[in-house]
Amino acid sequence: MTECIKTDEIIPYLTGEIGPEQKRNIEKHLRTCETCQKLIQQCRHAHIILTQYRRDEPPTELYSAYSDELRTIFTTPSRRKKIKAVLASVTIPLTSTKPVFRLGRALAFVLIGVLLGRVLFLNPEKEEMFLPYDVQSYTGITESDLELISTFFVRSELLLLSIQNTSPGQADPADLQLNQTLANELLQQSTQIHRKVNYFKDESLFIFLDQLEVILLDISNRDKAEIRYTFQNLKKLIKDAQLVRHAQEWQKQLQQVSNTI
Amino acid sequence: MNPGQQADLKLVHKAKAGSKDAFGLLVNKYQQKVFYLAYDLVGDYDDAKDIAQNAFIRAYERLSMFQERAKFSTWLYRITVNMAMDEHRRRKRHPHDTLETHIRTIEQDAAEKDNNEPDPDSGERQKLRQALINKGLGTLSKNQRTAVVLKYFHQKSSKEIGDILGCSESTARIHIFRGLKNLQRSFKFKDDLL
Numbered sequence: 001m002t003e004c005i006k007t008d009e010i011i012p013y014l015t016g017e018i019g020p021e022q023k024r025n026i027e028k029h030l031r032t033c034e035t036c037q038k039l040i041q042q043c044r045h046a047h048i049i050l051t052q053y054r055r056d057e058p059p060t061e062l063y064s065a066y067s068d069e070l071r072t073i074f075t076t077p078s079r080r081k082k083i084k085a086v087l088a089s090v091t092i093p094l095t096s097t098k099p100v101f102r103l104g105r106a107l108a109f110v111l112i113g114v115l116l117g118r119v120l121f122l123n124p125e126k127e128e129m130f131l132p133y134d135v136q137s138y139t140g141i142t143e144s145d146l147e148l149i150s151t152f153f154v155r156s157e158l159l160l161l162s163i164q165n166t167s168p169g170q171a172d173p174a175d176l177q178l179n180q181t182l183a184n185e186l187l188q189q190s191t192q193i194h195r196k197v198n199y200f201k202d203e204s205l206f207i208f209l210d211q212l213e214v215i216l217l218d219i220s221n222r223d224k225a226e227i228r229y230t231f232q233n234l235k236k237l238i239k240d241a242q243l244v245r246h247a248q249e250w251q252k253q254l255q256q257v258s259n260t261i
Numbered sequence: 262m263n264p265g266q267q268a269d270l271k272l273v274h275k276a277k278a279g280s281k282d283a284f285g286l287l288v289n290k291y292q293q294k295v296f297y298l299a300y301d302l303v304g305d306y307d308d309a310k311d312i313a314q315n316a317f318i319r320a321y322e323r324l325s326m327f328q329e330r331a332k333f334s335t336w337l338y339r340i341t342v343n344m345a346m347d348e349h350r351r352r353k354r355h356p357h358d359t360l361e362t363h364i365r366t367i368e369q370d371a372a373e374k375d376n377n378e379p380d381p382d383s384g385e386r387q388k389l390r391q392a393l394i395n396k397g398l399g400t401l402s403k404n405q406r407t408a409v410v411l412k413y414f415h416q417k418s419s420k421e422i423g424d425i426l427g428c429s430e431s432t433a434r435i436h437i438f439r440g441l442k443n444l445q446r447s448f449k450f451k452d453d454l455l
Contacts, residue, residue, distance in 0.1 A: 010434075011441075043444075045445050046444040051413065055391065063310075066292070066314065070288050074281055076285075
């Protein structure tokens, strides 16, 4: 090799990236060319130092953190891991020491305490009350309405009991007269009561009032030959429909509604 | 194309189709190399961690732009080099003297010791040597440093270095030669420590 070494041939020569023949030619040339020897010497020492270079190990914790973070970023979590992650996030408010979560826990405890106190100590009798209606359903009903309806049920119960206790064929004309008067009065109130009890929106109440009205009509018409039922039949109707019991229960419920209002 | 490259390409295709796990396998394969490359280019493990992580994230985001003309590893190395250079530029604007301080501390420690010849294989001497090499690398241009690091610390061929730097094989060799020449100049008065 007579030509001088090109700059881009120096590194392959030093690192052994050239064939044996080319290497021999370069070495032959170097023996005679001082310029090329200097060129090689300009970098040979650095080449040797770098060839022997061993970098120190990275801090174990740092490399582990790097590796773990990459795994988290580039791995699709399995369903189990997803569930675990969700559970972990749910328990954060319970275990975190951050002030926001502490305050939240304190408020939750106070709220639970208040609710427990209300359930255990305030108006325990209310728990036993039977309230058939949502309070909203009787919004608008007044105390006087309730009294009117309540009185109607009381008088209806009296009339029904009177009929129930009359023996067939032995009715006292004075009692019959009283019953007829009472039935007439109740009939006159009946339409008004029907309107008032609309607040309750209860089908069984309407059925009760309808059955009561049939009896009232029959009793009030006894001297007009417009009777559909005999006393015996009336008694059976009252018994089968349990009208007395209904009248009594409605009185109780009206009392409860009155207390609530 | 060797079997390793074929396996990489298969994973790249899967990742392009939306498989994050496939890309995760590529990350697993190259995470150490990318981490060390970042360290060799910036000389700090904390920065290297951030650079390497960001390089993988950027590679994942831009995977659709990978044309598959070069090897996946070459493309990934190129991204890492660019990110390390961004960091290098940022440091030049806001220099911190970690390396300088480090070298000074080691030199002072050595001076404080008795005049006894330090053990050539001692840990301190090894640290000093590494610090001096890092300092010398820091004086090189971007292309020279990258070319030297890829050649000597990552055993890349001149052809691959050219692909990573976006230049010809011959230019890559010249970058390495000039890098070595400049390094040797910076070692001139430290020969006894090297």
